[in-house]
Amino acid sequence: MKKLVSAGIAALLSCTASVAYADVKVGMITTLSGGGSTLGIDVRDGFELALKQSGNTEIELLIEDDARKPDVAKKLADKFIQKDKVDILTGIIWSNLAMAVVPAATRKGTLYVSPNAGPSALAGKACHENYYNVAWQNDNLHEAMGSHANKAGYKKTFILAPNYPAGTDALKGFQRMYEGELAGELFTKLGQDDYAAEIAQIRASGADSVFFFLPGGMGIAFMKQYAQSGLDVPVMGPAFSFSQDILPAIGDAALGVANSSQWGKDLESDVNAKFVAGFKETYGRLPSLYASQGYDAANLILSAMAKADVSDKDAFRAALKQADFESVRGDFKFGNNNHPIQDIYVREVVKEDGQITNKIVGVAIKGHQDVYASKCRMK
Amino acid sequence: MTAALIFEQIINGLQFGLTLFLMAAGLTLVFGVMGLINLAHGSLYMVGAFCCAWVTQQTGSFWLGLGGGVIGAAAAGALIEALVIRRLYDRDHLDQVLATFALILIFSEGTRMVFGSMPLYLNIPNALTGTVALPGVEAYPLYRLFIILAAIAVALLLYALISKTRLGMRIRAGESDREMIAALGVDIKTLYTIVFALGAAIAGLSGALVGALRSVQVGMGEPVLILAFVVIVIGGIGSIKGALIGSILIGLVDTLGRIFLPVILKFFMENSSANSVGAALSSMLIYLMMAGILAVKPKGLFNASN
Numbered sequence: 001m002k003k004l005v006s007a008g009i010a011a012l013l014s015c016t017a018s019v020a021y022a023d024v025k026v027g028m029i030t031t032l033s034g035g036g037s038t039l040g041i042d043v044r045d046g047f048e049l050a051l052k053q054s055g056n057t058e059i060e061l062l063i064e065d066d067a068r069k070p071d072v073a074k075k076l077a078d079k080f081i082q083k084d085k086v087d088i089l090t091g092i093i094w095s096n097l098a099m100a101v102v103p104a105a106t107r108k109g110t111l112y113v114s115p116n117a118g119p120s121a122l123a124g125k126a127c128h129e130n131y132y133n134v135a136w137q138n139d140n141l142h143e144a145m146g147s148h149a150n151k152a153g154y155k156k157t158f159i160l161a162p163n164y165p166a167g168t169d170a171l172k173g174f175q176r177m178y179e180g181e182l183a184g185e186l187f188t189k190l191g192q193d194d195y196a197a198e199i200a201q202i203r204a205s206g207a208d209s210v211f212f213f214l215p216g217g218m219g220i221a222f223m224k225q226y227a228q229s230g231l232d233v234p235v236m237g238p239a240f241s242f243s244q245d246i247l248p249a250i251g252d253a254a255l256g257v258a259n260s261s262q263w264g265k266d267l268e269s270d271v272n273a274k275f276v277a278g279f280k281e282t283y284g285r286l287p288s289l290y291a292s293q294g295y296d297a298a299n300l301i302l303s304a305m306a307k308a309d310v311s312d313k314d315a316f317r318a319a320l321k322q323a324d325f326e327s328v329r330g331d332f333k334f335g336n337n338n339h340p341i342q343d344i345y346v347r348e349v350v351k352e353d354g355q356i357t358n359k360i361v362g363v364a365i366k367g368h369q370d371v372y373a374s375k376c377r378m379k
Numbered sequence: 380m381t382a383a384l385i386f387e388q389i390i391n392g393l394q395f396g397l398t399l400f401l402m403a404a405g406l407t408l409v410f411g412v413m414g415l416i417n418l419a420h421g422s423l424y425m426v427g428a429f430c431c432a433w434v435t436q437q438t439g440s441f442w443l444g445l446g447g448g449v450i451g452a453a454a455a456g457a458l459i460e461a462l463v464i465r466r467l468y469d470r471d472h473l474d475q476v477l478a479t480f481a482l483i484l485i486f487s488e489g490t491r492m493v494f495g496s497m498p499l500y501l502n503i504p505n506a507l508t509g510t511v512a513l514p515g516v517e518a519y520p521l522y523r524l525f526i527i528l529a530a531i532a533v534a535l536l537l538y539a540l541i542s543k544t545r546l547g548m549r550i551r552a553g554e555s556d557r558e559m560i561a562a563l564g565v566d567i568k569t570l571y572t573i574v575f576a577l578g579a580a581i582a583g584l585s586g587a588l589v590g591a592l593r594s595v596q597v598g599m600g601e602p603v604l605i606l607a608f609v610v611i612v613i614g615g616i617g618s619i620k621g622a623l624i625g626s627i628l629i630g631l632v633d634t635l636g637r638i639f640l641p642v643i644l645k646f647f648m649e650n651s652s653a654n655s656v657g658a659a660l661s662s663m664l665i666y667l668m669m670a671g672i673l674a675v676k677p678k679g680l681f682n683a684s685n
Contacts, residue, residue: 033488034598037496163658185650187658189637191602193593194398196391196523197634203518204384220498220594228503228520228592230510249498249594 024310025060026301027080029073029101030091032065036216038245039093039290040065043115046287046294047090049278054302062086068093070100077101081110087310088113090297093290095119095138095166106130109313111320115297116290118339120169124372127337132320134300135293136262137339137370138166139173141238144260144344144364145211146177148236151364152258155180158207158233160198162214163187170213170238176371183207188214193221199229207233215240220249227253234258239358242349244288247356254349254356262344263292263329264360271326286357292328299325331367337376341369386515388638389631394523396630397530401585402603403610403622404537405578411617412554412574415464416472418479420582420607421600422486427452427583428590428599429490432501441504445587452583453576460575465568483601491597498596526588533581537619550574554617609665613672615679624680629665637661 028047031040044063051059062084066073073092080086088111092098098117106112106128114122118137122128149157157180161167167187175182183205186198202210210233214222219241226235239261247254265276265287275295279287287295303325308315323334335341344365347358406420430451435444459482467475503522510518541547549570552560561567586600593599610629614621641657648656672680 033491033496041496163655163662168655185654186641187654189658189662193599193602194395196394196520197388197638200384200387200391201638204381217498217594217596217599220596221592224502224594225520225592228508228510228522230518230520245497249500249596251500251502253502 023058023060024088024301024305025084025086026062026088026090027077027084027086028061028063028091029066029076029080029089029097030063031068031093032063034067036068036093038288039116040091042245042288042290043091043093043294043297045283046275046279046291046296047115047298048294049275049282049291050295050298050302052282053274053278054299056302056305058305059301063091066092066097068097070097073097074100074104077105081105081108087111088301090115090301091294092117098122102131103128111316113297113301113320115293118370120370120372123337123339123370124375125377127376127378129317129338129378132300132334132338133340134297135340136342136344137372138169139176140262140340140344140368140370141240141260142170142173142213143177144346144368145236145238145258146174148258148260148346148362148364149174149209149211150177150179152209152234154209154234156183156205156207157209157211158183158185158202158205159211160186160188160214161212162190162192162218164190166215167213174211177365178211188218190218192218195222195225196229198222199226199231202233203229203231209233210235212237213241216246220246223250223253223257236260239289239347242347242358243290244286244357245290247349247358251356252351255351257349258361259347259349259358260344260364261289261347261358262340262342263289264345264347264358265292266358266360267328267330267345269326269328269330272328272330275328286355296325296327296329296332299327335369335373336378337370337373338378339370339373341367344368383515383517387519388635390513390516390519391523392631392634393627394527394630395634396627397527398585398589399603399606399610399630400623400626401530401533401581401588402607403614403626404533404619405581406604406607407611407614407617407619407622408537408550409575409578410611412550413468413571415467416475416479417464417578418476418604419459419482419486420578421604422483423452423456423579423582424586424600424603425486425490425597426455427586428501428595429494429499429586430583431587431590432499432595433494435501436499441502441591444501445584448583448587448590449580450583452586453580456579456582457572457576460572464575465571468571487597494597496597498594501591501595503591522592526592529584529588533584534619534623537581541619546570546573606665609669611679613669613679615681618679618681621679621681628668632668633661633665636664640664 031037064076090113093116095117102112112131114133116135118133123137161170236258239259242259304319307319310316333341345360346362346364348361350359427448431444431448434447435441507522513519610625614625640661641654644653644657
């Protein structure tokens with residue numbers, strides 16, 4: 001009898017406990033299969049690592065794979081919102097998928113924390129109080145490279161990117177900051193993997209530097225072929241073409257290339273050291289910038305949970321906006337449009353202990369905010 | 380825009396076309412001889428690249444890797460011929476498309492399970508790094524020249540095999556009348572397996588050669604497969620000669636188009652719109668050419684069954 005009573009009390013106690021601390025349900029939609037899955041896998045792993053290290057058990061994480069398809073992402077978002085009743089959505093890698101999911105979800109009152117995609121539309125007129133981008137606005141890293149090109153004294157840069165929205169944005173972002181003249185501008189085919197013709201154009205143009213944005217396999221192919229061409233004009237690009245998930249496949253051909261990133265694994269801070277060591281130990285590989293963004297997204301949510309109950313939307317939003325967490329990238333705060341104001345660094349590809357990786361060599365832009373913030377009506 | 384640059388771009392187009400030929404040759408052989416639409420040809424290309432990357436990593440020798448890529452793809456080809464493809468010869472094309480599409484999915488996920496989703500490292504051998512001076516071109520990558528020569532060698536070997544050997548005679552006979560050569564006592568089953576494995580081996584060689592230049596990753600075969608289909612439709616289905624001419628044509632039109640269209644358009648419009656319109660137009664160019672050729676010659680330039 002005694003046992004039964006104490007068991008009953010224990011059950012009651014645990015019951016009240018769960019009422020007092022409402023769990024936060026997070027739905028993660030990310031790319032885990034097909035092309036570009038390395039990005040989603042890194043975001044997921046970084047996010048899970050942060051949860052594990054925090055020891056917080058009041059957060060429930062549901063993960064689904066969007067296979068890089070907007071319609072799949074849309075369906076998953078509906079399922080998360082209507083069936084699972086998640087409080088927060090996160091995880092989307094690609095801007096076109098984000099545009100399919102985010103506006104509808106935030107309108108319905110679901111919070112969205114973006115660990116990667118930052119399309120300009122969501123930073124400007126269509127900004128929303130339920131949308132928080134913890135990575136960057138899409139143009140940021142390209143702008144930083146434009147600013148780096150000025151500092152490096154380049155006067156005649158050849159620029160190229162694939163012919164799709166993120167590609168044209170990249171070249172625009174670069175030119176927004178770059179003060180020199182262009183030796184040439186080329187739009188390549190999306191998915192193109194032979195760049196002999198483009199490299200010949202670069203050689204003939206007499207450029208003093210090359211800026212390119214070719215994510216994933218396109219970048220691997222370009223860098224390998226560029227190295228073989230015997231052309232020794234310096235190359236630069238955003239971190240997306242030199243992230244840790246693809247560097248091993250490029251090999252020595254990437255050595256010495258300058259690239260811009262808001263994060264580097266060698267940034268000196270306790271939280272970054274804990275992140276990098278924890279990631280290596282848990283997953284057996286070096287983290288990429290995508291993993292750092294997943295890690296920061298989780299820590300941002302955890303920091304808000306410590307301050308406010310998720311059922312009180314206004315208080316929780318205010319807690320998110322304070323961004324009172326230690327970002328692995330160092331200083332971090334949200335601008336009026338809930339997009340980061342942050343330093344962006346220049347990294348160089350180096351070989352450390354036989355492994356090809358990035359090393360921070362300088363700051364490209366300090367306290368940088370995107371240009372769309374002024375179009376956003378939020379304060 | 381100097382003459383030397385135009386000449387260099389022509390060589391680039393030629394090289395791009397010849398890499399396409401390696402892919403299209405196997406496809407057209409299988410299609411022509413066995414009447415089979417093999418969408419999984421791109422997967423065999425991927426298998427070749429992955430085998431090459433893996434063997435190269437294990438042994439440190441690209442040349443062993445190249446051999447591994449060819450053998451691996453040929454073995455994979457022979458295996459799927461015996462298990463799946465063999466049951467499809469008498470079915471209509473839609474069934475073949477369905478079954479070989481399923482093979483693409485199986486190969487892609489299988490490769491991901493074995494090698495993971497990160498792209499693999501495969502670089503060109505040290506002996507072939509660097510550049511050479513060609514007439515009119517100050518520095519042309521040696522490895523690209525090697526690919527041109529390898530593709531020409533494959534074209535010559537295929538020509539010799541099909542027109543000069545007994546096996547080639549049987550392949551040609553099988554192409555024109557399958558029942559008759561079976562009745563004459565030729566083991567048609569084995570012949571088909573050999574032809575399919577041969578096509579797979581060339582795809583594997585192409586994947587290994589090109590993988591070192593581009594990137595070795597899951598799904599690398601499908602974009603090339605689409606172009607290879609365009610090549611064999613233009614060249615005439617089943618014709619090796621058609622595949623050669625078709626692929627060179629595509630290589631030249633695609634390369635020259637994407638470089639010179641924006642330049643030409645700049646005479647008519649402002650710079651930035653010329654760049655984007657030129658890029659959009661040049662990616663359509665080969666399909667426009669295909670439509671044009673098919674309008675005049677509905678069966679392609681060199682129709683094998685004529």
